[in-house]
Amino acid sequence: MTDTVVAAPPPAAPSPAARARPVTARRRRPSWVIVVCFVIVAVVVVMVVFGSVIAPQNPNAQNPLNALAKPGGAHWLGTDSLGRDVFSRLIAGARTAFIGPLVIAGASMLVGNLLGLWAGYRGGRVDTVIMRWVDLMWSVPGLLVIIVVSGTLGGGYWLAVGLLVILTIPFDTRVVRAAALEQAPRPYVEAARTLGVPGWRIMVWHIWPNVSPVAVANAFLNFAGSLTALAGLSFLGLGVAPGTPDWGLMLSEGLQDLFVNPVAVLAPGALIVLTATSMNLIGDWLQERLSSRGATR
Amino acid sequence: MTGRGWAWFIGRRLLALVVLLVVISFVVFSLQYLAPGSVIDTLLGTNPRTPQEVQYLTNEYHLNDSFWEQYWIWATQAVRFNFGNSIQTSLPVTTEISERLPTSLFLGVYAYILTMVLGVGGGLIAALRRQRLLDRGIVAASMVALSTPAFVSGVFLIWLFGIEVHLFPVSGPGSGFFGDLAHLTLPAVALALTGMSFLVKHTRAAVIGVLDQDYLTFARARGLSPARVLLVYALRNALIPIVTMSGLILSYVIVGAVLVEDTFSLPGIGQLLVQSATAKDLPMLQGVAMLVATIIIVANLLADIAYMIADPRIRLGQGAS
Numbered sequence: 001m002t003d004t005v006v007a008a009p010p011p012a013a014p015s016p017a018a019r020a021r022p023v024t025a026r027r028r029r030p031s032w033v034i035v036v037c038f039v040i041v042a043v044v045v046v047m048v049v050f051g052s053v054i055a056p057q058n059p060n061a062q063n064p065l066n067a068l069a070k071p072g073g074a075h076w077l078g079t080d081s082l083g084r085d086v087f088s089r090l091i092a093g094a095r096t097a098f099i100g101p102l103v104i105a106g107a108s109m110l111v112g113n114l115l116g117l118w119a120g121y122r123g124g125r126v127d128t129v130i131m132r133w134v135d136l137m138w139s140v141p142g143l144l145v146i147i148v149v150s151g152t153l154g155g156g157y158w159l160a161v162g163l164l165v166i167l168t169i170p171f172d173t174r175v176v177r178a179a180a181l182e183q184a185p186r187p188y189v190e191a192a193r194t195l196g197v198p199g200w201r202i203m204v205w206h207i208w209p210n211v212s213p214v215a216v217a218n219a220f221l222n223f224a225g226s227l228t229a230l231a232g233l234s235f236l237g238l239g240v241a242p243g244t245p246d247w248g249l250m251l252s253e254g255l256q257d258l259f260v261n262p263v264a265v266l267a268p269g270a271l272i273v274l275t276a277t278s279m280n281l282i283g284d285w286l287q288e289r290l291s292s293r294g295a296t297r
Numbered sequence: 298m299t300g301r302g303w304a305w306f307i308g309r310r311l312l313a314l315v316v317l318l319v320v321i322s323f324v325v326f327s328l329q330y331l332a333p334g335s336v337i338d339t340l341l342g343t344n345p346r347t348p349q350e351v352q353y354l355t356n357e358y359h360l361n362d363s364f365w366e367q368y369w370i371w372a373t374q375a376v377r378f379n380f381g382n383s384i385q386t387s388l389p390v391t392t393e394i395s396e397r398l399p400t401s402l403f404l405g406v407y408a409y410i411l412t413m414v415l416g417v418g419g420g421l422i423a424a425l426r427r428q429r430l431l432d433r434g435i436v437a438a439s440m441v442a443l444s445t446p447a448f449v450s451g452v453f454l455i456w457l458f459g460i461e462v463h464l465f466p467v468s469g470p471g472s473g474f475f476g477d478l479a480h481l482t483l484p485a486v487a488l489a490l491t492g493m494s495f496l497v498k499h500t501r502a503a504v505i506g507v508l509d510q511d512y513l514t515f516a517r518a519r520g521l522s523p524a525r526v527l528l529v530y531a532l533r534n535a536l537i538p539i540v541t542m543s544g545l546i547l548s549y550v551i552v553g554a555v556l557v558e559d560t561f562s563l564p565g566i567g568q569l570l571v572q573s574a575t576a577k578d579l580p581m582l583q584g585v586a587m588l589v590a591t592i593i594i595v596a597n598l599l600a601d602i603a604y605m606i607a608d609p610r611i612r613l614g615q616g617a618s
Contacts, residue, residue, distance in 0.1 A: 139597055141548040144555065144570070144589060151574025151582045152328045228446040232556050235448050236571050251452055255560070262456050269449040276444035 034285050037278035044275055047094035057085040059092035059245045068260045078261045080254055086264045090271060092245035096234070097227060097275065100161045104226040105219045107165045112172020113215050117203040119173065120180025121189075131177070134170040142167040143229055150238045157240045160233050164226050171225075175218045179211035213290030220283030224276040231272050247272050306605070310598055321590045322375060325583050326368050332579065336360060339579050342384040357381070380584035385576050390584035393569060401554060401565035404481050408488035408550050416493040416546075417539060420500025421532070427505060436501070439494035447553035451487035451560035458483060484561045492549040499542055503535035510534075540607045544600035548593060 030038075047054065056076070063083035071078040077086040119130040146163045153159060183189060184207070192202045208215075233239035234248030242249070247268035254265035332339045337346075340354050355361060358381070359370050374380070380390035423435040442450070458465050465482045507513065508531060516526045555567035562568075566585060573581035 139544065139548065139593065141552045141589070141593065143552045144586075147555065147570055147574045148325075148328070148582055148586050149331075151577055152332045152579065154333065154577070155574070224444055228444065232446050232448055235556065236559055237575055238571070248448075251448065252559075255452065255455075258452070258456055259460060262460070265452055266456060269452055272449055273441065273445045276446075277441050280444050281440060 030285065030289075034281060037281045037285075040274055040278040041282070044094050044098055044271075047091045048098045051091050051094060055085075055088040055091045057088040059084065059088040060243070061085070068257055068264075070261060071263050077263050077267055080250070080261070080264050081257050086250075086261075086267065089245040089250060090247070090267055093247045093250060093268065093271075096157065096240050096244065096246045097231065097248075097272070100157065100164075100230045101223045101226040103161055104164045104168055105223040108168035108172050108222060109215060109219045111165075112169045113176045113208065113211075115169065116173040116176025116178075117180050117207060117211075120177040121184050121199070121203050121207060123181075123184070127177070130173065134173050134177075137167065137170040138174070140167065143232060146229075146233060147236070147238060150233070155238045157230075157234075157244075160230060160239055164229060168222050168226060171222055172215065172218055176211055176215050179214045180207055183207045183210050214287065217283050217287035217290065220279050220286060224279035224283065227276050227279065228272065307602070310601065314594055314598060317594055318591065319372075321594075322372055322587060323368065325586050325590075326371050328583060328586075329579050330364075332577070339577065340384065342577065344384075375587060380587070381580040383573070383581045384578045385573070385581070390580050393581065394566065394584055394588060397565050397569050400477075400481075400563055401558070401567060403477055404484055404488070404554055404558070404563065404565060405550055407478075407481055407485040408492075408554070409547065411485050411489035412492040412496065412546055412550065413543070415489060416496025417500050419493065419497040421504055421527075423497065423501045424504035424508065425527075432501075435497060439497040442490045443494035443498075445490060446556065447487050447491055448556040448560045450490045451484065451557050454483045454487055455561070481563075484557045484563060487560070488550055488553045488557050491553060492546040495549070496539065496542060496546065499538050500535065503538045504531060507531045507534045537604070537608045540600065540604050543603065544597045547596045547600070551589060551593065 057074075061084065063079070065083065066079055067081055067083040069079040069083075074085075077090070080086055080089070115130055119127040142164070145167065146160055149163060150156070150159060180203075189202060189206060192206050197206070230239055231246075231248030231251075234244075234246045235252045237249075237252065240246040240249055250268040251265055254261070254268075258265050329336050329339060336358070337351055337354055337360065340358065341350065344350060359367050362370070378391045382388060383390055383393055386393065419435050419439065423432045426432045466480050513526060513530055516530050517523075521530075554565065555570055557563070558565040558567035559571055566588070569581065570585045570589075572578075573585065
């Protein structure tokens with residue numbers, strides 16, 4: 001089991017990106033903080049994949065006679081107001097906490113990178129139009145838009161995921177466009193153009209590998225952002241369906257019994273923070289390690 | 298930075314603001330056609346569907362007119378702050394909003410000030426103690442705070458101050474200015490934590506960038522007091538990225554307020570938004586959405602003006618785009 005924990009790779013492996021950077025940067029060892037972050041993410045991944053096997057109890061089994069039990073005995077973290085095992089629900093909740101952000105980070109990376117490459121490489125009117133749209137989206141408070149649309153269309157987890165993809169695309173677009181803009185005047189691009197390589201091929205096969213470090217690092221930051229956004233929506237009752245084991249929903253369900261069994265509320269909260277912090281730190285670390293430009297921007 | 302230049306810049310931005318508001322109002326109005334089912338179904342909510350009620354709603358919302366006529370009527374009423382009646386309570390939307398606005402405004406302003414003071418202060422201290430223990434501590438804490446959504450920090454604060462330390466009330470609104478201040482302290486802190494960490498990061502980077510400049514060494518060499526060098530010379534130039542962030546911070550505060558009001562059961566606009574979203578109360582959603590959109594657009598304009606004041610190097614023509 002320990003082997004799986006350490007060996008399980010993060011969703012987007014940094015190896016293809018590392019190739020583009022100088023050897024000195026590659027040699028630097030990650031600090032212990034980053035190692036801890038990778039371990040936390042790996043544990044969450046294990047919870048997502050093997051959740052039903054590891055969970056000591058059925059996360060949805062109710063037992064009103066044993067409601068709001070203190071931690072200890074058969075229930076490591078106690079039970080909630082319906083007598084469901086908090087520890088098992090935490091493990092089961094990793095699924096909604098991980099898969100949604102994975103889809104969001106992945107899909108917005110795909111679309112955002114294409115748009116960013118297009119804007120950065122083509123420039124001119126394409127760039128103006130895309131960046132105007134990005135600027136507009138940038139000032140939109142995403143969560144509020146999702147709340148209003150959920151209120152109109154009826155809400156739900158996958159609606160929130162879909163809307164978050166749309167709202168996350170501008171982040172990728174802006175970062176990749178800035179990086180592509182820097183690559184566009186380089187000799188290798190001009191050489192490819194002189195050889196008659198079609199524009200889309202130059203963008204995807206020649207420029208993208210050189211901007212991929214920033215793109216991959218940004219995907220990690222987006223993952224962390226959408227994890228907290230999705231948990232927030234579930235907390236407000238506009239995300240996952242009632243009854244689903246989900247970290248955000250567990251927080252709001254347990255809030256009124258906070259003083260009876262605080263662990264039932266604080267544990268999912270701590271897991272949200274731990275996972276999001278790990279993803280943010282890994283993203284920052286990748287950006288610093290793989291890109292020659294500073295991480296402060 | 299002539300007076301005419303300013304007038305031209307602000308005039309252009311005001312025009313853009315009006316255009317943007319018209320576009321947003323159109324989208325917000327269209328919501329009632331996006332909703333599944335007919336408009337009548339949406340407006341009825343859980344009320345019984347009687348012919349009289351249907352007739353009344355059709356007249357009230359001019360449902361027999363064309364889409365554009367309906368939009369025009371809705372928009373002209375919206376300009377006069379009339380968004381119709383709430384489906385849940387049948388009270389005018391504007392009444393409900395204005396009852397809850399003071400709490401949210403108080404919370405928002407309180408949190409914004411806290412964010413700015415703690416963020417800029419923390420960033421400044423971290424930059425001055427660069428690579429020391431205090432700097433590392435501040436950076437690490439802000440990294441965690443950045444990944445902590447406002448509702449999680451809110452719950453932790455409720456637990457901490459409800460069980461461990463009885464220093465601040467943990468839920469509901471207060472009465473009077475000081476009652477509000479006490480009751481809104483924890484929500485404001487929860488709100489400020491996320492935005493603050495952003496500011497700490499950027500202020501620290503900006504101040505560190507400025508501290509290495511020759512003109513600061515020269516100012517110190519001239520024998521100016523450290524406080525003067527720091528606050529007048531260093532912070533002045535570090536201010537520009539901070540001001541740029543302030544618009545983003547505002548949207549953090551507004552989004553966070555929705556979560557925090559729900560966490561601390563504060564009767565504010567955010568709670569109203571969530572309640573009306575859960576109950577599919579469309580007129581209420583439209584009213585709140587227009588209000589929040591207006592606040593954000595106006596605040597962004599103010600942030601841009603502050604940016605221009607902070608950085609005289611920016612040419613009006615370029616900055617006004």
